[in-house]
Amino acid sequence: LRQEFRELELLDEITKLRYLGKISPKVTGITRNELVHSFRKWKGEKFMPKTMHRALTWNVGDPFPIEDIQADAPWQMVEKAKPKDKKQPKSDVPDQPKKTAGYVAAKGTQALSVREDDSDAVGAKKPRGKQVHAEVNFIGFKWDNANYSCAYDSPLTILLSVYTECKQQWQTMVPEQN
Numbered sequence: 634l635r636q637e638f639r640e641l642e643l644l645d646e647i648t649k650l651r652y653l654g655k656i657s658p659k660v661t662g663i664t665r666n667e668l669v670h671s672f673r674k675w676k677g678e679k680f681m682p683k684t685m686h687r688a689l690t691w692n693v694g695d696p697f698p699i700e701d702i703q704a705d706a707p708w709q710m711v712e713k714a715k716p717k718d719k720k721q722p723k724s725d726v727p728d729q730p731k732k733t734a735g736y737v738a739a740k741g742t743q744a745l746s747v748r749e750d751d752s753d754a755v756g757a758k759k760p761r762g763k764q765v766h767a768e769v770n771f772i773g774f775k776w777d778n779a780n781y782s783c784a785y786d787s788p789l790t791i792l793l794s795v796y797t798e799c800k801q802q803w804q805t806m807v808p809e810q811n
Contacts, residue, residue, distance in 0.1 A: 639689050640669050646682040673699045
């Protein structure tokens with residue numbers, strides 16, 4: 634989580650410098666990882682934005698090394714299958730059900746085969762142990778894959794946690810910050 638916040642601070646600095654026109658053209662990247670990597674190569678491993686909170690700072694005892702760019706999986710366009718020629722003669726053998734799965738292995742990878750276990754067969758009952766149902770109320774935001782809001786979810790979840798656990802201090806200190 635600390636690395637997440639460190640990178641968010643660096644992205645904030647990149648945005649500020651880009652807005653002010655003070656950033657090198659070498660700082661580029663399609664992904665967040667590439668952008669932070671090129672920025673740290675340009676500024677150096679020891680550079681820290683002035684706005685960095687002391688809990689996020691790095692030093693010899695708590696380093697934040699420049700890591701290699703992690704390669705993303707290659708993208709490829711998926712096209713609809715072309716319809717089969719309707720003029721093919723039908724065989725007298727009845728159609729057999731086809732084994733299908735919802736998972737398609739990415740190009741360059743190999744899918745693992747699943748071994749059927751007798752205990753998992755349909756109709757086989759698994760022994761039940763004592764089940765305890767505890768009601769857990771999580772405080773935070775549900776990750777939304779429609780807009781990939783996870784970059785905002787982390788700081789907002791922390792703020793929500795501070796608000797719910799320390800309402801008195803929140804109500805006296807936060808309005809003064811505005």
